[in-house]
Amino acid sequence: MKKFLLSLSALTMAIGLAACSSNNESKTEKKEATKEAAAPKVDVKKELVKFYMKIGNKINAKDADLNSYIAKASKEDATPEEMPTAEEKAKASESAAAVAAELNSLKVPAELKDQKADLEAALKDYAASYQAKADDLKKDKPSLTAGDDIFAQGEEKLGKVFEAAKLFPPTLGKQVN
Template sequence: MKKILLLLSALTLAIGLAACSSNDDAKTEKKEEPKEAASPKVDVKKELVKFYMDLGNKINAKDADLNAYVAKATKEDAKPEELPTAEDRAKASESAAAVDAELNSIQVPSELKDQKADLEAAVKDYAASYQAMADELKKDAPALDAADETFAQAEEKLGKVFETAKLLPPSLGKQVN
Protein backbone atom coordinates (compact mmCIF):
# COMPACT_ATOMS: atom_id res chain seq x y z
CA MET A 1 0.00 0.00 0.00
CA LYS A 2 2.84 2.35 0.86
CA LYS A 3 4.40 1.66 -2.53
CA ILE A 4 1.18 2.57 -4.31
CA LEU A 5 0.84 5.83 -2.36
CA LEU A 6 4.47 6.67 -3.07
CA LEU A 7 3.95 5.97 -6.78
CA LEU A 8 0.77 8.08 -6.87
CA SER A 9 2.55 10.95 -5.09
CA ALA A 10 5.47 10.81 -7.53
CA LEU A 11 3.09 10.69 -10.50
CA THR A 12 1.09 13.65 -9.17
CA LEU A 13 4.25 15.61 -8.59
CA ALA A 14 5.53 14.84 -12.11
CA ILE A 15 2.23 15.88 -13.70
CA GLY A 16 2.17 19.06 -11.63
CA LEU A 17 5.73 20.00 -12.63
CA ALA A 18 5.04 19.26 -16.27
CA ALA A 19 1.91 21.42 -16.23
CA CYS A 20 3.74 24.34 -14.59
CA SER A 21 6.65 24.00 -16.94
CA SER A 22 4.54 24.11 -20.11
CA ASN A 23 2.60 27.07 -18.75
CA ASP A 24 5.84 29.05 -18.20
CA ASP A 25 7.01 28.21 -21.74
CA ALA A 26 3.79 29.57 -23.19
CA LYS A 27 4.19 32.82 -21.23
CA THR A 28 7.83 33.16 -22.36
CA GLU A 29 6.89 32.63 -26.00
CA LYS A 30 4.17 35.28 -25.76
CA LYS A 31 6.57 37.75 -24.19
CA GLU A 32 9.22 37.19 -26.88
CA GLU A 33 6.88 37.58 -29.84
CA PRO A 34 6.40 41.35 -29.56
CA LYS A 35 10.15 41.87 -29.37
CA GLU A 36 10.64 40.03 -32.63
CA ALA A 37 7.80 41.88 -34.31
CA ALA A 38 9.08 45.33 -33.29
CA SER A 39 11.60 47.06 -35.53
CA PRO A 40 15.18 46.90 -34.31
CA LYS A 41 16.08 49.81 -32.04
CA VAL A 42 18.83 52.10 -33.31
CA ASP A 43 21.76 52.72 -30.97
CA VAL A 44 22.08 56.46 -31.52
CA LYS A 45 25.31 56.70 -29.51
CA LYS A 46 26.97 54.05 -31.64
CA GLU A 47 25.76 55.66 -34.86
CA LEU A 48 26.96 59.12 -33.76
CA VAL A 49 30.43 57.81 -32.95
CA LYS A 50 30.52 55.95 -36.26
CA PHE A 51 29.49 59.14 -38.11
CA TYR A 52 32.14 61.16 -36.27
CA MET A 53 34.89 58.65 -37.01
CA ASP A 54 33.89 58.50 -40.67
CA LEU A 55 33.93 62.30 -40.84
CA GLY A 56 37.44 62.42 -39.41
CA ASN A 57 38.68 59.66 -41.71
CA LYS A 58 37.35 61.45 -44.79
CA ILE A 59 39.05 64.69 -43.78
CA ASN A 60 42.33 62.93 -42.96
CA ALA A 61 42.32 61.29 -46.38
CA LYS A 62 42.46 64.72 -48.05
CA ASP A 63 44.25 67.12 -45.69
CA ALA A 64 47.87 65.91 -45.58
CA ASP A 65 49.29 68.92 -47.47
CA LEU A 66 47.23 71.33 -45.37
CA ASN A 67 48.50 69.78 -42.14
CA ALA A 68 52.10 69.91 -43.43
CA TYR A 69 51.70 73.61 -44.24
CA VAL A 70 50.22 74.44 -40.83
CA ALA A 71 52.98 72.50 -39.08
CA LYS A 72 55.64 74.49 -40.95
CA ALA A 73 53.86 77.83 -40.55
CA THR A 74 53.37 77.45 -36.79
CA LYS A 75 56.78 76.03 -35.95
CA GLU A 76 58.47 78.19 -33.35
CA ASP A 77 62.06 79.23 -33.97
CA ALA A 78 61.85 78.03 -37.57
CA LYS A 79 64.81 78.82 -39.78
CA PRO A 80 64.01 80.63 -43.06
CA GLU A 81 64.50 77.43 -45.07
CA GLU A 82 61.97 75.64 -42.82
CA LEU A 83 59.17 78.14 -43.47
CA PRO A 84 56.45 77.13 -45.95
CA THR A 85 57.00 78.07 -49.56
CA ALA A 86 54.51 79.37 -52.10
CA GLU A 87 54.34 75.82 -53.46
CA ASP A 88 53.50 74.50 -49.96
CA ARG A 89 50.78 77.14 -49.69
CA ALA A 90 49.33 76.18 -53.09
CA LYS A 91 49.27 72.49 -52.14
CA ALA A 92 47.65 73.35 -48.81
CA SER A 93 44.99 75.39 -50.62
CA GLU A 94 44.23 72.48 -52.95
CA SER A 95 44.11 70.13 -49.97
CA ALA A 96 41.67 72.39 -48.11
CA ALA A 97 39.48 72.67 -51.23
CA ALA A 98 39.47 68.87 -51.55
CA VAL A 99 38.33 68.53 -47.93
CA ASP A 100 35.60 71.10 -48.57
CA ALA A 101 34.36 69.10 -51.57
CA GLU A 102 34.47 65.87 -49.56
CA LEU A 103 32.50 67.41 -46.69
CA ASN A 104 29.88 68.78 -49.06
CA SER A 105 29.25 65.24 -50.33
CA ILE A 106 28.69 63.70 -46.88
CA GLN A 107 25.25 62.32 -46.17
CA VAL A 108 23.92 61.88 -42.63
CA PRO A 109 22.90 58.23 -42.13
CA SER A 110 19.18 57.50 -41.92
CA GLU A 111 19.70 56.03 -38.43
CA LEU A 112 20.42 59.58 -37.24
CA LYS A 113 17.28 61.13 -38.70
CA ASP A 114 16.46 62.93 -35.42
CA GLN A 115 19.90 64.58 -35.39
CA LYS A 116 20.10 65.13 -39.14
CA ALA A 117 19.53 68.90 -39.21
CA ASP A 118 22.06 69.58 -36.45
CA LEU A 119 24.67 67.26 -37.98
CA GLU A 120 24.22 68.81 -41.42
CA ALA A 121 24.67 72.29 -39.91
CA ALA A 122 27.91 71.20 -38.23
CA VAL A 123 29.24 69.58 -41.42
CA LYS A 124 28.28 72.71 -43.38
CA ASP A 125 30.35 74.83 -40.98
CA TYR A 126 33.29 72.43 -41.22
CA ALA A 127 33.09 72.66 -45.02
CA ALA A 128 32.90 76.47 -44.87
CA SER A 129 35.96 76.48 -42.63
CA TYR A 130 37.99 74.46 -45.13
CA GLN A 131 36.75 76.61 -48.02
CA ALA A 132 37.83 79.73 -46.13
CA MET A 133 41.26 78.13 -45.60
CA ALA A 134 41.52 77.28 -49.30
CA ASP A 135 40.66 80.86 -50.27
CA GLU A 136 42.98 82.41 -47.69
CA LEU A 137 45.91 80.19 -48.67
CA LYS A 138 45.80 81.65 -52.17
CA LYS A 139 47.02 84.94 -50.69
CA ASP A 140 50.68 85.80 -50.11
CA ALA A 141 50.12 86.34 -46.38
CA PRO A 142 47.23 84.08 -45.36
CA ALA A 143 45.40 84.63 -42.08
CA LEU A 144 43.45 81.57 -41.02
CA ASP A 145 41.75 83.12 -37.97
CA ALA A 146 38.31 83.41 -39.60
CA ALA A 147 38.50 79.81 -40.81
CA ASP A 148 39.51 78.70 -37.33
CA GLU A 149 36.50 80.52 -35.84
CA THR A 150 34.15 78.79 -38.27
CA PHE A 151 35.77 75.45 -37.40
CA ALA A 152 35.21 76.20 -33.69
CA GLN A 153 31.51 76.92 -34.40
CA ALA A 154 31.22 73.56 -36.13
CA GLU A 155 32.91 71.86 -33.16
CA GLU A 156 30.36 73.49 -30.85
CA LYS A 157 27.41 72.35 -32.96
CA LEU A 158 28.72 68.79 -33.18
CA GLY A 159 29.40 68.82 -29.44
CA LYS A 160 25.79 69.80 -28.69
CA VAL A 161 24.51 66.85 -30.73
CA PHE A 162 26.76 64.50 -28.77
CA GLU A 163 25.75 66.03 -25.43
CA THR A 164 22.08 65.59 -26.33
CA ALA A 165 22.81 61.88 -26.77
CA LYS A 166 24.56 61.90 -23.38
CA LEU A 167 28.04 61.57 -24.91
CA LEU A 168 31.10 63.69 -24.30
CA PRO A 169 31.60 66.27 -27.05
CA PRO A 170 34.32 65.19 -29.48
CA SER A 171 37.11 67.31 -30.89
CA LEU A 172 37.41 66.80 -34.60
CA GLY A 173 40.29 69.28 -34.59
CA LYS A 174 42.37 66.85 -32.55
CA GLN A 175 41.49 63.94 -34.81
CA VAL A 176 42.35 65.66 -38.08
CA ASN A 177 45.51 67.51 -37.03
Protein backbone atom coordinates in the same frame (compact mmCIF):
# COMPACT_ATOMS: atom_id res chain seq x y z
CA MET B 1 -41.95 27.69 -34.07
CA LYS B 2 -40.25 27.95 -37.44
CA LYS B 3 -40.08 31.72 -37.04
CA PHE B 4 -38.57 31.32 -33.60
CA LEU B 5 -35.90 28.89 -34.87
CA LEU B 6 -35.20 31.10 -37.85
CA SER B 7 -34.74 34.13 -35.57
CA LEU B 8 -32.59 32.10 -33.19
CA SER B 9 -30.34 30.87 -36.00
CA ALA B 10 -30.04 34.45 -37.40
CA LEU B 11 -29.07 35.71 -33.95
CA THR B 12 -26.53 32.90 -33.57
CA MET B 13 -24.97 33.74 -36.95
CA ALA B 14 -24.79 37.44 -36.05
CA ILE B 15 -23.04 36.66 -32.77
CA GLY B 16 -20.67 34.28 -34.58
CA LEU B 17 -19.80 36.88 -37.21
CA ALA B 18 -19.20 39.52 -34.57
CA ALA B 19 -16.88 37.17 -32.69
CA CYS B 20 -14.95 36.33 -35.85
CA SER B 21 -14.65 39.99 -36.73
CA SER B 22 -13.14 40.97 -33.38
CA ASN B 23 -10.83 37.96 -33.54
CA ASN B 24 -9.47 39.18 -36.92
CA GLU B 25 -8.89 42.64 -35.48
CA SER B 26 -6.88 41.25 -32.59
CA LYS B 27 -4.84 39.11 -34.99
CA THR B 28 -4.09 42.22 -37.08
CA GLU B 29 -3.06 44.13 -33.96
CA LYS B 30 -0.81 41.25 -32.89
CA LYS B 31 0.82 41.14 -36.34
CA GLU B 32 1.51 44.89 -36.23
CA ALA B 33 2.95 44.63 -32.71
CA THR B 34 5.17 41.76 -33.84
CA LYS B 35 6.41 43.78 -36.82
CA GLU B 36 7.27 46.71 -34.56
CA ALA B 37 9.09 44.43 -32.13
CA ALA B 38 10.98 42.80 -35.00
CA ALA B 39 12.17 46.17 -36.33
CA PRO B 40 15.68 46.72 -35.04
CA LYS B 41 16.13 49.49 -32.50
CA VAL B 42 18.64 52.12 -33.54
CA ASP B 43 21.46 52.70 -31.10
CA VAL B 44 21.79 56.46 -31.57
CA LYS B 45 24.95 56.67 -29.48
CA LYS B 46 26.70 54.06 -31.57
CA GLU B 47 25.56 55.66 -34.83
CA LEU B 48 26.72 59.10 -33.68
CA VAL B 49 30.16 57.80 -32.81
CA LYS B 50 30.42 56.00 -36.16
CA PHE B 51 29.40 59.17 -38.00
CA TYR B 52 31.88 61.26 -36.01
CA MET B 53 34.66 58.81 -36.87
CA LYS B 54 33.63 58.94 -40.52
CA ILE B 55 33.91 62.75 -40.52
CA GLY B 56 37.40 62.54 -39.04
CA ASN B 57 38.50 59.86 -41.47
CA LYS B 58 37.22 61.85 -44.47
CA ILE B 59 39.13 64.93 -43.32
CA ASN B 60 42.33 63.02 -42.53
CA ALA B 61 42.26 61.38 -45.95
CA LYS B 62 42.50 64.79 -47.66
CA ASP B 63 44.28 67.23 -45.34
CA ALA B 64 47.88 65.96 -45.24
CA ASP B 65 49.27 68.80 -47.34
CA LEU B 66 47.37 71.37 -45.31
CA ASN B 67 48.67 69.98 -42.02
CA SER B 68 52.20 69.88 -43.38
CA TYR B 69 51.98 73.50 -44.45
CA ILE B 70 50.57 74.61 -41.10
CA ALA B 71 53.29 72.74 -39.21
CA LYS B 72 56.03 74.40 -41.25
CA ALA B 73 54.50 77.87 -41.30
CA SER B 74 53.76 77.96 -37.58
CA LYS B 75 57.28 77.04 -36.54
CA GLU B 76 58.48 80.10 -34.63
CA ASP B 77 62.22 79.72 -34.99
CA ALA B 78 62.17 78.56 -38.62
CA THR B 79 64.79 79.84 -41.00
CA PRO B 80 63.62 81.15 -44.39
CA GLU B 81 64.69 77.84 -45.94
CA GLU B 82 62.45 75.94 -43.51
CA MET B 83 59.37 77.99 -44.37
CA PRO B 84 56.85 76.45 -46.78
CA THR B 85 57.35 77.05 -50.48
CA ALA B 86 54.80 78.54 -52.86
CA GLU B 87 54.21 75.04 -54.20
CA GLU B 88 53.50 73.71 -50.70
CA LYS B 89 51.16 76.64 -50.10
CA ALA B 90 49.25 75.82 -53.31
CA LYS B 91 49.04 72.15 -52.33
CA ALA B 92 47.75 73.17 -48.89
CA SER B 93 45.04 75.29 -50.50
CA GLU B 94 44.05 72.40 -52.77
CA SER B 95 44.04 70.08 -49.78
CA ALA B 96 41.74 72.37 -47.79
CA ALA B 97 39.41 72.74 -50.78
CA ALA B 98 39.31 68.96 -51.19
CA VAL B 99 38.34 68.55 -47.53
CA ALA B 100 35.56 71.13 -47.96
CA ALA B 101 34.23 69.29 -51.01
CA GLU B 102 34.40 65.96 -49.18
CA LEU B 103 32.47 67.35 -46.21
CA ASN B 104 29.87 68.95 -48.47
CA SER B 105 29.21 65.58 -50.10
CA LEU B 106 28.98 63.67 -46.80
CA LYS B 107 25.45 62.49 -46.00
CA VAL B 108 23.98 61.96 -42.56
CA PRO B 109 22.95 58.30 -42.13
CA ALA B 110 19.23 57.50 -42.10
CA GLU B 111 19.61 56.08 -38.58
CA LEU B 112 20.29 59.62 -37.35
CA LYS B 113 17.21 61.17 -38.93
CA ASP B 114 16.22 62.90 -35.67
CA GLN B 115 19.63 64.61 -35.48
CA LYS B 116 19.97 65.21 -39.22
CA ALA B 117 19.41 68.99 -39.26
CA ASP B 118 21.90 69.62 -36.45
CA LEU B 119 24.51 67.30 -37.94
CA GLU B 120 24.15 68.88 -41.38
CA ALA B 121 24.60 72.32 -39.81
CA ALA B 122 27.82 71.14 -38.13
CA LEU B 123 29.08 69.63 -41.40
CA LYS B 124 28.29 72.88 -43.20
CA ASP B 125 30.40 74.81 -40.68
CA TYR B 126 33.29 72.36 -40.94
CA ALA B 127 33.21 72.56 -44.74
CA ALA B 128 33.03 76.36 -44.64
CA SER B 129 36.03 76.49 -42.31
CA TYR B 130 38.16 74.42 -44.69
CA GLN B 131 36.97 76.48 -47.65
CA ALA B 132 37.96 79.65 -45.78
CA LYS B 133 41.43 78.16 -45.25
CA ALA B 134 41.66 77.24 -48.92
CA ASP B 135 40.70 80.76 -49.96
CA ASP B 136 43.03 82.38 -47.43
CA LEU B 137 45.97 80.28 -48.62
CA LYS B 138 45.59 81.89 -52.05
CA LYS B 139 46.57 85.25 -50.55
CA ASP B 140 50.16 86.53 -50.36
CA LYS B 141 50.20 86.40 -46.56
CA PRO B 142 47.66 83.85 -45.40
CA SER B 143 46.47 83.68 -41.83
CA LEU B 144 46.86 80.25 -40.33
CA THR B 145 43.77 80.83 -38.24
CA ALA B 146 41.45 81.31 -41.20
CA GLY B 147 38.24 79.44 -40.60
CA ASP B 148 39.02 78.58 -36.97
CA ASP B 149 35.94 80.45 -35.67
CA ILE B 150 33.71 78.65 -38.15
CA PHE B 151 35.28 75.32 -37.19
CA ALA B 152 34.57 76.12 -33.52
CA GLN B 153 30.92 76.74 -34.40
CA GLY B 154 30.77 73.30 -36.01
CA GLU B 155 32.39 71.78 -32.91
CA GLU B 156 29.75 73.44 -30.73
CA LYS B 157 26.88 72.18 -32.88
CA LEU B 158 28.25 68.65 -32.98
CA GLY B 159 28.84 68.77 -29.22
CA LYS B 160 25.20 69.68 -28.58
CA VAL B 161 24.04 66.68 -30.60
CA PHE B 162 26.32 64.40 -28.59
CA GLU B 163 25.22 65.92 -25.29
CA ALA B 164 21.55 65.44 -26.24
CA ALA B 165 22.36 61.74 -26.72
CA LYS B 166 24.01 61.68 -23.26
CA LEU B 167 27.54 61.47 -24.71
CA PHE B 168 30.56 63.65 -24.05
CA PRO B 169 31.05 66.22 -26.82
CA PRO B 170 33.86 65.19 -29.17
CA THR B 171 36.77 67.34 -30.22
CA LEU B 172 37.15 66.87 -33.93
CA GLY B 173 40.04 69.33 -34.05
CA LYS B 174 42.20 66.93 -32.05
CA GLN B 175 41.33 64.00 -34.28
CA VAL B 176 42.19 65.76 -37.54
CA ASN B 177 45.35 67.67 -36.54
